Amino acid sequence: MMSVTVNSSMGGVGRWEPNSRGRLQAAALTLFAERGFDQTTTAEIAARAGVTERTFFRHFADKREVLFGGHEELRHRIVAAVAEAPVPAGPLDAVMAGLESAAGMLGQFPRELSWRRQTVIASNPELRERELAKLADYAAAVAAVLRDRGVKDPAAGLAAEVGMTVMRVALERWAGGADGRPLVDVMHDCMSEMSAVTAAARPGYGPSNS
Amino acid sequence: MMSVTVNSSMGGVGRWEPNSRGRLQAAALTLFAERGFDQTTTAEIAARAGVTERTFFRHFADKREVLFGGHEELRHRIVAAVAEAPVPAGPLDAVMAGLESAAGMLGQFPRELSWRRQTVIASNPELRERELAKLADYAAAVAAVLRDRGVKDPAAGLAAEVGMTVMRVALERWAGGADGRPLVDVMHDCMSEMSAVTAAARPGYGPSNS
Incomplete structure (x- = not known):
């Protein structure tokens, strides 16, 4: 389903791929920019990326890690x-x-x-x-x-x-x-x-x- | 008693005078270095400086201000x-x-x-x-x-x-x-x-x- 093991350590910086992880990054950064970091939930990020919240947490410990991973x-x-x-x-x-x-x-x-x-x-x-x-x-x-x-x-x-x-x-x-x-x-x-x-x-x- | 109005905006940086404020700064920085910032109370700082805690708060809003004022x-x-x-x-x-x-x-x-x-x-x-x-x-x-x-x-x-x-x-x-x-x-x-x-x-x- 997801080919993310290779760059699983990569978060806000570095390589980007249009897989679940990449879509989550794009969704999160877009929502953070639109609403502010504090006002964005992981559920909203997952929904925007078209994946489940569980998938979000498979890739990131929390929404901060999208920025600093x-x-x-x-x-x-x-x-x-x-x-x-x-x-x-x-x-x-x-x-x-x-x-x-x-x-x-x-x-x-x-x-x-x-x-x-x-x-x-x-x-x-x-x-x-x-x-x-x-x-x-x-x-x-x-x-x-x-x-x-x-x-x-x-x-x-x-x-x-x-x-x-x-x-x-x-x-x-x-x-x-x-x-x-x-x-x-x-x-x-x-x-x-x-x-x-x-x-x-x-x-x-x-x-x-x- | 205290002649601190002149430099009342000065905290962790700048002029230092051996008045209450200066003694509080010296006491606070010594205690922070000895025990750590988090482990030091304003009461301890005041006691070390030989003034009341009320005097501390006349000079600093909190212990952080000793460092960043x-x-x-x-x-x-x-x-x-x-x-x-x-x-x-x-x-x-x-x-x-x-x-x-x-x-x-x-x-x-x-x-x-x-x-x-x-x-x-x-x-x-x-x-x-x-x-x-x-x-x-x-x-x-x-x-x-x-x-x-x-x-x-x-x-x-x-x-x-x-x-x-x-x-x-x-x-x-x-x-x-x-x-x-x-x-x-x-x-x-x-x-x-x-x-x-x-x-x-x-x-x-x-x-x-x-």
Whole structure:
């Protein structure tokens, strides 16, 4: 009936297939956007997807998991790619390898559903705090890997944070349209823009004279 | 008895004075660090500070406000300084003006209490999420001001996020010791490090060839 074992760990992020799970994701994100997250029940999501509520719970522990499932896998992919980046790569290049890996997963999710997911999260303080906490966890994990690669602090922490910022901003822009370009390209653009922004700063923020 | 009207909006951040309010902050942060935030009562905080519980509530709405009070003022200072930076200043220079203003306020808080505050927040997921949400709010407000200054997206959002990252990392380093240097210098160092990290990246993250 359902071919969902393969991506059963995938929730709000990552691959999407037009099977029960995929239909449930689409239905949930549409209802969350229409009515608000708190006002949507799992029964309504199941009905909209044309499946039973029992089927919903076969795929998701609760309606939150529609938004946040798959994050462990995403984190794992990012961390693994940073760890495996060629050794001469500088901290930001290693981080970029992690973002490319993330784009390979996140870019498979339908852009419009990604947009709805972000809109729902942005409009609900509790969901927003959870999303920020996830990104902070990714950043901490990436910083730890960078330290293992010999990067000192604060460079390790800063590079990791910059990476997560670029990922989030790129994801927003990609989901919002971005001229239909692939997510990985939007991530590269944002990283270039980040370099340009910091390069254009007044040179040498050394100790102040004050 | 108490001369606290002047800084009654200041809580976990900013100026500190050895009056009732200051003693309550010190007592609360020490108890939070010793026992955990959830395990500490306002009665215990008041007792440790040598004041009545009623005095506690004259200064703070609840024990959370010991950690998060003053954030509105901090946000206002940052935003105002970014808005008032000289017009030729690039986005990151304007953001740096905001950080300097923040350092002027945050750097007056005793370093050791700032360290305890950060430790308590880091060890409590709910407090951590709240702290991240505050920083995200600052970043959004700074990005809006940068747009008013004519900075385009994604540069505006990226510069704002970089600024909040630098502020947070610098605050951690300052509170952790940083060779006893003033907070504003530590912020400048972190901003320099940020520029170095991004400058050392592989040039030209343009569209990928994949």
